[in-house]
Amino acid sequence: MEVIINKKKTRSENSDRISNLPDSLLIDILALLDPRDAAQTCILSKRWYNLWAFVPSLSFDMEKFKGKADNFNNFVSSFLRLRDKASDVHKFALRYAVPLDTKFSDLVIWAWIMYASEHKVKNLVVHLFGWPCHFLSNKSRFHCDTLENLHLCGIVLMEADDLCLPKLKTLSLIDVTAHGESIQKLLSGCPALITLIMCYSTMYTSSISFGSIKSLTIECCTLGGSLISRLLVLNLEFVEGKGARVITFNNMFRVTKAINRGAW
Amino acid sequence: MITLISSDKRKFHVLEEVANQSLTIRDVIEDRRGRRRADRIILVTNINSKIPEKVIVYWLRHFLMPEEIAHASMSHKKAEKLKKWEAKFFDTDIDTLNDLILAADSLDIPSLFDGACEKVSDILKNRSAEEVGEISKIENEFTHEEEEEEIPSENAWVWRNEFA
Numbered sequence: 001m002e003v004i005i006n007k008k009k010t011r012s013e014n015s016d017r018i019s020n021l022p023d024s025l026l027i028d029i030l031a032l033l034d035p036r037d038a039a040q041t042c043i044l045s046k047r048w049y050n051l052w053a054f055v056p057s058l059s060f061d062m063e064k065f066k067g068k069a070d071n072f073n074n075f076v077s078s079f080l081r082l083r084d085k086a087s088d089v090h091k092f093a094l095r096y097a098v099p100l101d102t103k104f105s106d107l108v109i110w111a112w113i114m115y116a117s118e119h120k121v122k123n124l125v126v127h128l129f130g131w132p133c134h135f136l137s138n139k140s141r142f143h144c145d146t147l148e149n150l151h152l153c154g155i156v157l158m159e160a161d162d163l164c165l166p167k168l169k170t171l172s173l174i175d176v177t178a179h180g181e182s183i184q185k186l187l188s189g190c191p192a193l194i195t196l197i198m199c200y201s202t203m204y205t206s207s208i209s210f211g212s213i214k215s216l217t218i219e220c221c222t223l224g225g226s227l228i229s230r231l232l233v234l235n236l237e238f239v240e241g242k243g244a245r246v247i248t249f250n251n252m253f254r255v256t257k258a259i260n261r262g263a264w
Numbered sequence: 265m266i267t268l269i270s271s272d273k274r275k276f277h278v279l280e281e282v283a284n285q286s287l288t289i290r291d292v293i294e295d296r297r298g299r300r301r302a303d304r305i306i307l308v309t310n311i312n313s314k315i316p317e318k319v320i321v322y323w324l325r326h327f328l329m330p331e332e333i334a335h336a337s338m339s340h341k342k343a344e345k346l347k348k349w350e351a352k353f354f355d356t357d358i359d360t361l362n363d364l365i366l367a368a369d370s371l372d373i374p375s376l377f378d379g380a381c382e383k384v385s386d387i388l389k390n391r392s393a394e395e396v397g398e399i400s401k402i403e404n405e406f407t408h409e410e411e412e413e414e415i416p417s418e419n420a421w422v423w424r425n426e427f428a
Contacts, residue, residue, distance in 0.1 A: 017358060017359050017362045017400070017401065018358060018362055018384070018400035018401075018402065019400070019402055020362065020366075021362065021365060021366065025365055025366075025369055025381075028377075028381050029365075029381045029384050029385050029388075030385070032381055032382055032385035033385045033388060033389060034389070036422065037388065037389055037390065037391075039419075039422045040392075040393055040422050040423070041388075041393070041396065042415070042419055042422070043393040043406075043411070043415055043416075043419075044393055044396060044397050044402045044404065045397075045402050045403060045404050045405055045406065046405055046406065048402065049415075074421060075421060075422075078421035078422075079421075082421075
């Protein structure tokens, strides 16, 4: 015989049942809330005063702030500043409307991403909309040893960007514009990549080598604005092309047909 | 067959394949493989009989429709049906959800745990501190001064422009 659960509990009507849960479970619940709702639980009682600071999964969505950029920036910056310094961030998701404003600096976004990177982020989602924005800002180097899943949306990649993500397994590029050979450089900085998803993206490059990738999905992409000449695929097990919506040029055409036949 | 015994001494007989959805129970069974029948009895002491009943119902529903199959080959209609069923399953009072979370955590049933946590967070979502305190009956032990002045001013960033 084995006793799995041993804690004794008193039970009465109208008692505070939710606080009977251990802190770790409460933090799991808070992680599912919008960060602002989670932070507002600090007013509930002394035990809840600091619980929000340990939440490991953060999804900041500017739309919840009705497009008020300053409020949103202040909120995210304060949240990260007052958060428990020793707890890791497992997931960091950001939805940000980039304003059409010459004074706007993407350094603020960069600071948040660096915070996540310093706190061992595993899943990173950067979803920018509004105005195209250069992901890496003035700093062109991004190195993160823990990142496993990266989802980029509405971002411009430049050739000078230097990304080194040794543990990255899944990369999604949605509505991404990659100038020069940046896409090739990005892929060579991710030696463990298994899944690559590209949708609604434009890649200017002369060749893409997919290296270790096992699953590739291309949907509605323009590859090779400067005429792609070589598409090198190794170890590929699974290719998914949706219909005939892959727009490609020259030599790519052969590959596209192969994708559509599913016979690659 | 596995026998689960709740705190009020009720017995629940479950097929091993069904109970295997709890990683804790699976490990216990694995540890005792080949031993006497009496070892197939598992006590779940702080859980009243209402919870094993619910957990087993959940197990059976998921046993009939394992998640891997659910994602790969299930028709849209069936997926909708399962979703609806889950919504109904989790639509209970916060006390039951509380027990379900504790049970799912100690029995290590990830999908049940996630589902119950999500439901609790849905209940707390977009509510004022007073409402949350009322729903979950959290006793507010802050002093009047703390509540009126210190905490709001220390944490103004959380509320600033809330209603703007």
